[in-house]
Amino acid sequence: MESSQVAVIGSGLIGRSWAMVFAAGGFKVKLYDIAQQQLTGALENIRKQMKELEESGFLKGSLNAEKQLALISICTDLKAAVEGATFIQECTPENLELKKKIFAQLDLIVGDNVVLSSSTSCLLPSKLFTGLKHVKQCIVSHPVNPPYFVPLVEIVPHPETDPSTIERTYALMKKIGQSPVKLNREIEGFVLNRLQYAVISEAWRLVGEGVISPTDLDLVMSDGLGMRYAFIGPLETMHLNAEGISNYCERYREGMKLVLNTFGPVPEFSGETEQKISQAMSEKIPVVPKHLNARREWRDECLTGLAKLKKQMSSN
Ligand code: NAI
Incomplete structure (x- = not known):
């Protein structure tokens, strides 16, 4: 049985979404970033999103927004962030050298039982994880934006990833309401x-x-x-x-x-x-933030409605 604590490394667009998805699943989340200011902004944004979702009836999970928010804490110390976590979801910028540096840091401080998972959209596991002491515990869990409404997660193993890492990741994704798929091997672009x-x-x-x-x-x-x-x-x-x-x-x-x-x-x-x-x-759609953001909001509303419809249709 997994303990119910996870760490999310990087609090940008995708890190925030993962934090919300995990909290909706009842998990305690430690959200880590390099700058305190980035983290306070992220938490404020999560609070706003959760409140809006609650008001519109689209908040996921069985806990109310306040209780879900209480599950998320922020942290600028990597060691403290991952302490006690059984799953770590890395969400830093799509830069191979940066991600390799972060996984090398994590490799030094984690134990043998945690899953080290990356959100990367296109970096291959063999590029990210080769040479790490904990390579058997490493995997890519690639979400789709916005993960809160689009549930697919591509699970991509490194050639040396232990089958139990794949199974644990798959089970966790199911548990938090995402829709995982397993790739049997890595391939450029995933699927x-x-x-x-x-x-x-x-x-x-x-x-x-x-x-x-x-x-x-x-x-x-x-x-x-x-x-x-x-x-x-x-x-x-x-x-x-x-x-x-x-x-x-x-x-x-x-x-x-x-x-x-x-x-x-x-x-x-x-x-x-x-x-x-x-x-x-x-x-x-003019390429200015006002219009782009309005259209993105509309897209997310459509996706929310579609997610609701899909749920209704599948229970018929
Ligand atoms: P973002 O730029 O919004 O967020 C990156 C975050 O990482 C920022 O909060 C930044 O402060 C933080 N960061 C930078 N250096 C760090 C370090 N050394 N340690 C900890 N945190 C650090 O990026 P976004 O869009 O959230 O992407 C994150 C990952 O998710 C990327 O690998 C991306 O390819 C992947 N992804 C993105 C999707 C998208 O549509 N944006 C979809 C699926 C995956």
Whole structure:
């Protein structure tokens, strides 16, 4: 049985979200950062978010906001932050040297029973953890922004990660209401970003080749594919769109290959197409904090509503 204390290293966007998710799960959280000011700002932001979530009825967990807040404490001493924790979630900036330095520091002060987990979006476990004394206890738990509303966590082991580390991380993620998936080995981009980049690159080519406008391209996803992808993945989609997978392959194998063979090379993501997409997006949402933040807030409200709907639908 896990003890109920975790440490979150780095109190930026993702660190705050993890702290909230753990507190919602009833865990005591020690939030660590290098600057006291950063931590007080983070705690203030968490308090504000929790109060708003409580008022709108979207606060996760069985405790009220005050009780969840009481579970979170802040700390600028790394050793004190990780003392007593059975799980450490690192959320510092995406910089290999910095993260390696932090894991080397942690390696010196932790015992043999804690899980050392990184939020990295794209640094491979073999780059982050190789050579650490506690490498068997190291793992990547990659969240999706915003983790409070988008529950997926990609669990990516180092080749030397102990299977018990994977299982403990998986069980913990389940326990706090996230939706973990296990990768059997590391791969560039993990899985979520590989799928995302496949979509982005074809979107870029289609707009670049003048097949469709940027705003219509986005509609194909938000009012088309995305509608069902919120509930079923691409493989189940195949299964249901015919009489099972084999029947789908029989019917669409040649057509899919024909289309896929017309895909172009990896785009440069620069030049004329960049200008075109940037202009269209900026007309819709001007690149100034006021407009970007308003749209982000709207997106998070949509995601909150979707999370609620998914919960309702799954209990039917
Ligand atoms: P951020 O820049 O908002 O926060 C980073 C925090 O780390 C700051 O509070 C900073 O003061 C702190 N920090 C800097 N040096 C430190 C040190 N030596 N020790 C402790 N804390 C230190 O970054 P964000 O967006 O929260 O990203 C954190 C990690 O999460 C990155 O690895 C990123 O790739 C990953 N991630 C980010 C997502 C996103 O959409 N922002 C999504 C999924 C993962």
